[in-house]
Amino acid sequence: MYALIDCNNFYCSCERVFNPQLRGRPIVVLSNNDGCVIARSEEAKQIGIVMGTPEYMVRDLIKKNNVAVFSSNYTLYGDMSDRVMKLMAPFVPKMELYSIDEAFLDMSELAYTDLLALGVTIRKHITQCTGIPVTIGIAPTKTLAKMANRYAKKMRAALGVHWLANKNLTRQALEFTEVNDIWGVGKQYAGLLNRNGFRTAADLASAPEDWVRTKMSVVGLRLLKELNGIPCVEWDYEPQRKKNICTSRSFGTKSQDKSLLAEAISNHASACAIKLRKDKSSAKKLNVFIHTNPFRIQDEQHEQSIDIDMNVPTSDTSEIIKYALKGLDIIFRKNHNYIKCGVIVSDLVPEEIVQKSLFDTLNRQRSKKVMETLDFVNRSLGTEIVRFAVQGFEKRYRLKREYLSQRYTTNIDEVLHINI
């Protein structure tokens, strides 16, 4: 048996922990640039704020209902996530961190016979220690555990735990779940399934295998088996080394200025290099992309990306910036209103096995020392103070973050003050 634990409305719950006055009040958290709604409290869901909606489209709704609005504060959410994950770890021999607010727990080797009771205990422990409410679904496969979790939210909200302990309970959950709510079924597959008369997960679970194989490839086949209680989704007990690393942002406002794009690209390249070094990886390939705002149909559109081979795998900031700017030079076009750009590094290899190239122009030993020093200084200052000239200092393309909360748990200047 496997459990899926996820934090309810995680980002909103994080905000609420440090601001108890928000209890009972609708809360939304916005994406970067304060663009879209990416998290909603129960109250916000109830008044009809839809996930992913642009903020300006729900502005009236927000005003009318006195909704508390926050810019996303990933420093805070990341730290709260660490705390929650560390609290559940001792209950099981093995677990997998699936996302910032979710984890799979392997309960197959536990001596407990009453997993429901165990779930209740874990849930209470986490809520008590962090103030973050969680929901737990327990079932024979990951897909069914996801489904059990969703069932718990909808039908067992007070208990917050649901265990598909037998065939009847599993049947009931399968019939309760519509195909578009199955983990692994997106818009396209949901459309396909509906057109062919499959309405619930129970319908899909009894679909003919070869039909599923033909229409939904091995992905669908795995899904079918998972719904029937046969585990097919791999487990990652150890976090895997990343295969791609991407840093990208929209600008606060559109721009035709190449120097501004160059500054942004330099910063994204630098961010990629920092992430690479943190992962102890080096990248061989780099991709730079820029595009105009597709929602502005009155503007002439330009969207382009370019792959660059970096000769010797690297995580050196200045080298990656250099290649990225070369890419920008090639794809940039004058007189276009650019809104977003980014850098992706791929073909990652562990840093210790970087091959020496005959034509290498960089002193790798020296570079490594420089980067270590740079990381050390920036880490101890808690922000990227030491940087390259092209990165600029005042980030001119900076995002909008009007409703940012404090970094309550990670910055001493921003801890919660209590007046007694």
Added chain:
DNA sequence: TCTGGGGTCCTAGGACCC
């Protein structure tokens, strides 16, 4: 006026090799 960011996996088709 204002529409996020960061990932993974799979497949089909082309290039290339013997």
Added chain:
DNA sequence: TCTGGGGTCCTAGGACCC
């Protein structure tokens, strides 16, 4: 007249996830 077949590797694009 009749012009192979099988394998691997790579990439672009699609689908999905949070």
